[in-house]
Amino acid sequence: MSDVAARRATAFAPASVGNVAIGFDILGFSVDALGDRVTAVRRDEPGVLIDRASGVAGELPRDPERNTAGRAVLAMIQERKLGFGFEMHIDKGIALGSGLGGSAASAVAAVVAANALLDEPCSRLELLKFAMQGERVASGALHADNTAACLYGGLVLTVGIDQPRVKQIPIPPGVRAVIVHPHMFLSTHEARALLKGSVELSDFVWQTANLAGFISGCYTDDLDLIRASFEDVVIEKQRQALIPGFAEVREAALGAGALGCSIAGAGPTLFAWAMQSHAAAVLAAMRLPLERRAIGVDGWVIDINSPGARIIK
């Protein structure tokens, strides 16, 4: 029985919201309501074989070098100089191009599953580095906002890239995230490519004040400060045109009592934070402007605190 367990493992990795309005490329939070599942089977042949992908996978590359899950596990194999390999099955629960960190989730689930089959398991920080290598295949950039949130769970800050340091930031009691996923595809590559290469100094000061206020508010349960600071003045204005109805959705969320509302990662998914008592009303308000445009919508109210990626079988 233990021999069987050591040859096959399935991991779940949650969706995540990157950027979180004021933390471009550095802040993310987990969305445990949906996620990807990866089953890894240890095999004597070296390398990674992606046997198949299911779920909302669409056209996932089967070449492991070009697949986020494959690339992440290859990074582990190389770093650990493993003399064996893995066969992997990817069950996508997160739609590609949704802005919900699907690439990160596949990479994270893959390394967590493979790690369960190692004779000497890696630390969580090592797994983060491997998963970042995988996520890079999809986003074209090395950053950890989705990956760290997905792996660790909750609201997560990452400082540094080569030697990332991860900090889980507390969520004030009663705060919930509202997630609205319009049924559209947005390429993370394209959403990054449209960003200007620099930030006005005045916007830099404003955004850093908001970031510092937001984080201080989280540590001190200061909802007033979180609300005042919950505004992206740098990235959102460059990307909002990609999402039909964004301004209306945001206004509707704030009108219904949300603490703040912005774009999840590169979009098109939108998110808000709200107190539990307002969350259902915020969700209903955010749906309307999209449904009026005949855009299909999935929506969730979630507890941001979650255990992150984990072995489920």
Add this chain to the structure above:
Amino acid sequence: MSDVAARRATAFAPASVGNVAIGFDILGFSVDALGDRVTAVRRDEPGVLIDRASGVAGELPRDPERNTAGRAVLAMIQERKLGFGFEMHIDKGIALGSGLGGSAASAVAAVVAANALLDEPCSRLELLKFAMQGERVASGALHADNTAACLYGGLVLTVGIDQPRVKQIPIPPGVRAVIVHPHMFLSTHEARALLKGSVELSDFVWQTANLAGFISGCYTDDLDLIRASFEDVVIEKQRQALIPGFAEVREAALGAGALGCSIAGAGPTLFAWAMQSHAAAVLAAMRLPLERRAIGVDGWVIDINSPGARIIK
């Protein structure tokens, strides 16, 4: 006796370090070892009369509109529609152009002293707004990093300008600030004018990560994270050429065990954070490269926590 007390008051306002490496224009901490004193005397004539300035005042403008203390109290008189005025005596303990928030301290001491003579005193947040108007005369920009730190004491974040929100951030136990003031004059105006009007997106991400890490480290006594995040990658590289020996001072501080070292405000004063056990060695190490250049130096090791500006007489 109470009548006398209501007609004359003297306030002390501490020096302060603005920017704090990673919080350009938004973070500051108080330096209680030195400060400015302002005595206000209530008079029936409206407006502000600056009767004289003493201490290290140099050529302080006597026109209240052009004097930071005068302008701050004029802002109070206008906002409160006061039917009386103040005569003021400014006793400068902070050298002009030192980077230690002397303009902010004069403005803060002035409004705190004048406030003690009002029939209905202002809140601290109102005093902050008045003092910011005064400090603007000197710096040419409206920001609160020095002003808020001076008024509130300790490590202080300010979010917003028109409706500033102030957050006092805890300092991990045992952390001290080391302050080294080289005897040179640097114009805040000029030090601002040389800054580029924009920030590279990659530097923006790096700096925001450092800011978020620094603040998270302060809330959680995570010295390792504070050390890793204590690096200004945006402003310091543009200003360090103004300060002879800066790179050597910084290297010496880090070599002696400092958590981080950067420029105080617009300079030329330099500061480091260090554990109490290392602070004296850090101070000695930071002095050397300056003294080797025949630059006179004042130095202090201080407890960052302080009560901020206060009535002393």
